[in-house]
Amino acid sequence: MCEANAYLIEDLPEGPQEKLIMEAVDTVEPTEDGISLMNIFGEQKFLKARIHSLSLVDHKVFLKTEGS
């Protein structure tokens, strides 16, 4: 299976940090004010964020909050 883990990149004063948001993500779709994530177990999460970057061989999807 080729799902990935989704991380939110947070720009903290001590530097950017990656916070795990969801494991085994299958789809990421834009919504009216952010994105919707669905994993291979059918769990869904909504986040006011956008897709920042991908590292698929590492199974990583990076998200950022809008505006950052």
Place this chain on the structure above:
Amino acid sequence: MCEANAYLIEDLPEGPQEKLIMEAVDTVEPTEDGISLMNIFGEQKFLKARIHSLSLVDHKVFLKTEGS
């Protein structure tokens, strides 16, 4: 390997179409005016686009041109 194929979604008068941009994509990173794609063979492409959505179990990354 968990790379994906990157498709550009084009909104044509007859409906949205998916145009294959790159196969076996590993990383997608933002650049100053778009994105940079790198595949598992080390080939790199720059595109004035953003990541629109993901369907990872289907090995698909969807891109859209800025503004569309």
